[in-house]
Amino acid sequence: MSNWIEACAADDIDEEDVIRFDHDGRTFAIYRSPDDEYFATDGVCTHEQVHLADGLVMDEIIECPKHNGRFDYRTGEAKGAPVCVNLRTYPVKVEAGKVLIAIG
Amino acid sequence: MDTGMVIIGAGESGVRAAFALREHGYAGPVTLIGAERHLPYERPPLSKEAMAADDPQAKTIADHQRLVEHGINLISETTATAVDRHARAVRLGDGSSLAYERLLLATGAAPRRLPFDHGPRMAYLRTFDDALAIRRHLRPGRPIAIIGGGFVGLELAAAARRLGAEVTLIEAQSRILKRGVPEEIAAVIDARHRAEGVKLIIEDGIADMSENSACVVIQLTSGRRLEADLAIIGIGAVAVTGLAQAAGLAIDNGIAVDEYLATSDPHIFAAGDCCSFPLALYGGRRVRLEAWRNAQEQGTLAAKNMLGMGEDKDGGEPHRFVPWFWSDQYDLGLQIVGLCDEGSHVVRRDMDNGAFILFHLAHDGRLVAASGIGAGMTVARDIQLAEMLIAKGVRPDAEKLVSLATKLKTLLAA
Numbered sequence: 001m002s003n004w005i006e007a008c009a010a011d012d013i014d015e016e017d018v019i020r021f022d023h024d025g026r027t028f029a030i031y032r033s034p035d036d037e038y039f040a041t042d043g044v045c046t047h048e049q050v051h052l053a054d055g056l057v058m059d060e061i062i063e064c065p066k067h068n069g070r071f072d073y074r075t076g077e078a079k080g081a082p083v084c085v086n087l088r089t090y091p092v093k094v095e096a097g098k099v100l101i102a103i104g
Numbered sequence: 105m106d107t108g109m110v111i112i113g114a115g116e117s118g119v120r121a122a123f124a125l126r127e128h129g130y131a132g133p134v135t136l137i138g139a140e141r142h143l144p145y146e147r148p149p150l151s152k153e154a155m156a157a158d159d160p161q162a163k164t165i166a167d168h169q170r171l172v173e174h175g176i177n178l179i180s181e182t183t184a185t186a187v188d189r190h191a192r193a194v195r196l197g198d199g200s201s202l203a204y205e206r207l208l209l210a211t212g213a214a215p216r217r218l219p220f221d222h223g224p225r226m227a228y229l230r231t232f233d234d235a236l237a238i239r240r241h242l243r244p245g246r247p248i249a250i251i252g253g254g255f256v257g258l259e260l261a262a263a264a265r266r267l268g269a270e271v272t273l274i275e276a277q278s279r280i281l282k283r284g285v286p287e288e289i290a291a292v293i294d295a296r297h298r299a300e301g302v303k304l305i306i307e308d309g310i311a312d313m314s315e316n317s318a319c320v321v322i323q324l325t326s327g328r329r330l331e332a333d334l335a336i337i338g339i340g341a342v343a344v345t346g347l348a349q350a351a352g353l354a355i356d357n358g359i360a361v362d363e364y365l366a367t368s369d370p371h372i373f374a375a376g377d378c379c380s381f382p383l384a385l386y387g388g389r390r391v392r393l394e395a396w397r398n399a400q401e402q403g404t405l406a407a408k409n410m411l412g413m414g415e416d417k418d419g420g421e422p423h424r425f426v427p428w429f430w431s432d433q434y435d436l437g438l439q440i441v442g443l444c445d446e447g448s449h450v451v452r453r454d455m456d457n458g459a460f461i462l463f464h465l466a467h468d469g470r471l472v473a474a475s476g477i478g479a480g481m482t483v484a485r486d487i488q489l490a491e492m493l494i495a496k497g498v499r500p501d502a503e504k505l506v507s508l509a510t511k512l513k514t515l516l517a518a
């Protein structure tokens with residue numbers, strides 16, 4: 001069952017960038033792609049406890065700030081060492097200028 | 105029949121290579137020979153999180169299940185004792201012998217030693233077992249001496265302070281981190297250690313060391329004398345080249361490889377801390393790196409070239425990475441991309457809360473390295489961007505590098 005939560009305003013995130021969103025003891029990363037689409041993943045790297053929102057977004061990739069592990073933020077796929085566990089992703093929709101994510 | 109791929113050294117580089125062989129579709133036997141008794145594990149935490157923990161755990165790179173799933177045969181607690189290039193076989197410590205189609209030497213580096221008798225109160229840190237032995241001595245209020253102000257020594261000092269030990273760190277050079285780290289950054293680290301209560305003794309050498317049942321006694325060249333529960337020696341590391349040397353392979357500050365990571369024998373490759381290689385980024389300057397990401401990149405690249413699956417006409421793929429290194433001390437995060445000594449001048453970008461990045465530019469204005477320090481991950485994103493600028497050979501406008509009003513990403517498009 002989806003539980004849609006308002007994460008931020010659509011223009012809080014620059015194009016090709018990421019912000020951190022904390023909710024109910026959990027941390028998410030919300031992305032805006034170069035094509036102006038929005039995505040959401042778990043906010044912490046699967047290698048160590050590091051916030052991905054401090055990392056760099058290039059095209060569809062988020063690069064972890066700590067040891068440069070890379071994920072495709074659209075699918076959560078880990079793109080190779082040092083990260084081998086995928087990131088969990090969450091459905092996102094934009095309504096009336098707000099970014100909503102569905103956390104299950 | 106394919107006799108298979110053999111990798112000597114089950115560290116960061118060797119393990120990465122084993123998985124990369126499978127990722128590239130290799131279906132023959134893959135054997136990984138490792139001298140240590142543990143499953144392959146990450147070394148960087150040994151001087152950081154693991155050391156500061158009450159009950160240090162090894163951070164495993166690959167567990168049994170992943171090794172089995174990938175068909176990687178790990179022979180641990182076994183030392184390779186000789187390479188017979190003629191027979192294309194590796195001799196193992198138990199007397200058995202293993203034939204190879206291609207061999208990868210990923211034997212890493214070993215701590216440089218001081219010429220004093222080594223007892224239980226004089227420690228070096230390279231392995232998880234070393235870390236466990238050191239950890240037992242780190243207790244609140246107890247004196248610890250660290251010899252050498254390089255990364256391992258400084259990270260250990262921070263971990264030991266976190267545990268409440270009384271730390272004295274002795275550096276022979278005129279400052280800490282003299283090799284590879286700009287003075288402005290070393291100064292931040294120096295000040296932080298002092299503020300955290302580390303006693304730093306700079307420009308003093310070790311005249312003598314001895315130990316008894318109660319303590320280790322260190323006699324400095326200045327005449328000072330120190331006593332401690334434990335002396336940890338962190339004065340650098342040397343490439344492990346014994347096997348390669350005995351097999352007659354070319355050695356040059358490490359096992360000498362070409363840009364494809366092939367040694368002077370085309371059936372034998374080397375990767376990671378044990379090898380020196382021509383760094384294309386700087387016109388082929390021969391370097392040896394002791395860095396975690398390099399070990400992974402070279403392991404991956406060596407695997408590809410062992411299989412002849414590179415993109416060049418001869419099936420090779422040359423090394424074209426930018427060196428990258430990080431260190432954590434207290435809440436300070438340091439990152440360096442490129443080699444700072446390639447630069448002839450520096451411009452500084454000041455960020456929030458005292459964090460800053462130094463951009464190292466060559467005579468012709470090309471960005472060749474960037475080094476940054478700040479709390480947590482403050483400098484990470486701009487260092488990632490600097491890496492891309494370096495790889496592209498960009499000659500950025502110095503004023504734009506300085507100004508926070510310029511996002512570094514915009515310089516990439518230029």
Ligand SMILES: Cc1cc2nc3c(=O)[nH]c(=O)nc-3n(C[C@H](O)[C@H](O)[C@H](O)COP(=O)(O)OP(=O)(O)OC[C@H]3O[C@@H](n4cnc5c(N)ncnc54)[C@H](O)[C@@H]3O)c2cc1C
Pocket residue numbers: 112113114115116117118137138139140146147148149150151182183184185210211212213229230231256344347375376377378393394395396397399428429430431432
């Ligand atoms: C305490 C510590 C902290 C570090 N911190 C950082 C950091 O913060 N950032 C960073 O970038 N880098 C760091 N490094 C460096 C990084 O860990 C190394 O660059 C990396 O481990 C090199 O990988 P490697 O596979 O080349 O060698 P290693 O990891 O040393 O692995 C080599 C393995 O080969 C085995 N071996 C050698 N000879 C034989 C033989 N004849 N037969 C069988 N096995 C053999 C050894 O036992 C060893 O297990 C740190 C290193 C240490 C020791």
Ligand code: FES
Pocket residue numbers: 045046047048049050064065066067068069082083
């Ligand atoms: S913490 Fe993200 S790659 Fe290591």
